């Protein structure tokens with residue numbers, strides 16, 4: 001029963017003990033104690049192939065883990081080192097529309113925290129709302145708009161577990177300023193600046209793509225890109241005091257015009273990932289090589 005004294009078994013306690021059991025199980029099944037966590041977006045699983053001394057564990061073998069159900073998400077954790085840094089890579093993430101609870105889709109963040117991860121790097125595929133963005137652009141996320149959050153859908157709903165973080169976590173510093181600067185510096189060195197953007201990511205529930213009216217609305221609200229992931233992970237990771245950095249690959253341009261014949265589809269999303277995969281991997285791996293692993297940003 002819960003330590004809160006109510007005599008009941010509460011979800012937050014179950015969550016903590018589940019996360020701890022999963023973290024312990026993973027630590028006893030891998031040689032790697034990761035300090036960096038990477039989440040691969042749709043079609044961006046190649047990031048995990050960069051790890052050295054790889055050890056792969058399928059989600060179906062991990063206690064308490066959900067399964068990946070989306071094409072382009074392999075469904076396994078890859079442990080190894082990237083430029084000498086111990087990493088864990090989610091080759092496949094979970095989305096609200098897959099039918100899992102919002103707590104379940106973000107459970108890996110808490111597991112990683114309990115394993116010793118200090119820095120999270122999330123990637124995603126997203127539709128470009130900003131009219132200056134082109135397919136293949138890489139957007140550093142500087143801020144987000146949490147649409148489900150407006151309706152009370154948050155991974156932190158329910159009793160707060162102080163072992164992870166505070167009841168009311170700050171989100172104005174969610175996307176680490178130093179890591180964003182590092183991304184700009186690395187991109188400039190690699191001559192990637194012509195396809196690098198920095199902007200605001202808006203999350204929706206999906207799985208239907210947006211209507212034209214919705215795209216126009218989101219653009220007016222200040223969103224530069226739209227997708228169905230990442231934000232919930234960032235909220236849970238920040239709540240637990242991990243540094244966060246996130247990138248969107250602009251895989252398609254959001255349809256904003258009633259005369260347009262374009263139609264968003266998952267195949268073009270995956271294809272855009274294939275086209276830009278190599279540069280995205282180089283950008284992330286060079287950043288990881290330069291990470292300072294003392295987290296003062298709780």
Ligand SMILES: O=P(O)(O)O[C@H]1O[C@H](CO)[C@@H](O)[C@H]1O
Pocket residue numbers: 040041042043070093095123124125126206227228229230265266269
């Ligand atoms: O955000 P990731 O996981 O990259 O996936 C994006 O791609 C899918 C749509 O093609 C949606 O799940 C959207 O969120």
